[in-house]
Amino acid sequence: MxxxxxxxxxxGGTVGTLWAKAGHEVFFSSRHPEKLTDLLAITxxxxxxxxxxxAAAFADVIFLAVYxxxxxxxxxxxxxxxxxxxxxxxxxxxxxxxxxxxRHIPNVSSxxxxxxxxxxxxxxxxxxxxxxxxxxxxxxxxxxxxxxYCGDDAAAKAIVAQLIVDSGFMPIDTGDxxxxxxxxxxxxxxxxxxxxxxxxxxxxxxxARSPD
Numbered sequence: 001m002x003x004x005x006x007x008x009x010x011x012g013g014t015v016g017t018l019w020a021k022a023g024h025e026v027f028f029s030s031r032h033p034e035k036l037t038d039l040l041a042i043t044x045x046x047x048x049x050x051x052x053x054x055a056a057a058f059a060d061v062i063f064l065a066v067y068x069x070x071x072x073x074x075x076x077x078x079x080x081x082x083x084x085x086x087x088x089x090x091x092x093x094x095x096x097x098x099x100x101x102x103r104h105i106p107n108v109s110s111x112x113x114x115x116x117x118x119x120x121x122x123x124x125x126x127x128x129x130x131x132x133x134x135x136x137x138x139x140x141x142x143x144x145x146x147x148x149y150c151g152d153d154a155a156a157k158a159i160v161a162q163l164i165v166d167s168g169f170m171p172i173d174t175g176d177x178x179x180x181x182x183x184x185x186x187x188x189x190x191x192x193x194x195x196x197x198x199x200x201x202x203x204x205x206x207x208a209r210s211p212d
Contacts, residue, residue: 001060002025003026003059004029004058007029007070008049012063013039015065016043022166027049027054052078055078064090071090072117081120083122086123092104093185109184122152125149126148129190130193139167145193149172150179170196172200172203179210
């Protein structure tokens, strides 16, 4: 699979490296691709780095792992995303330039916003519910952590589910993209490092409480 990583930081760099080690072709990108030399040195021969536009053109799957407030810039730099699968790992947090704490923006879904902005792409929400440290150090466990995902395109979701397995986690499908509120900040699945059985129990509980 050809994967373009937009935002090669703690999440993008880590998860992209796991995919590269699983045999996928990974194109890392950022606003400063010249700073990705060290990342390429540890990720193997099937990786490269460049601009956001180059990564988007290269890839069948886009991994969007940028700060929420830079999403529009990333989309603009990518160019056409029509037909692409976009794995949205963003969360609607705001970063204050004056040093105040990062905070969640209430009543905002970064995934639903993204789906409106790129209507001809296939958005799947995943990789946003766990901390970077877990992706870095707790992958491929004997009893793997669950990773929740959702989206509206069945074929795109199947590809993302396999990528989740390839990165060392177990996919838990939470349904259509309309269910993404449960995965994003303040949701029942957010920041829940659970093994598979516990994750399935939680999913059943949440779905039982949801209106028809």
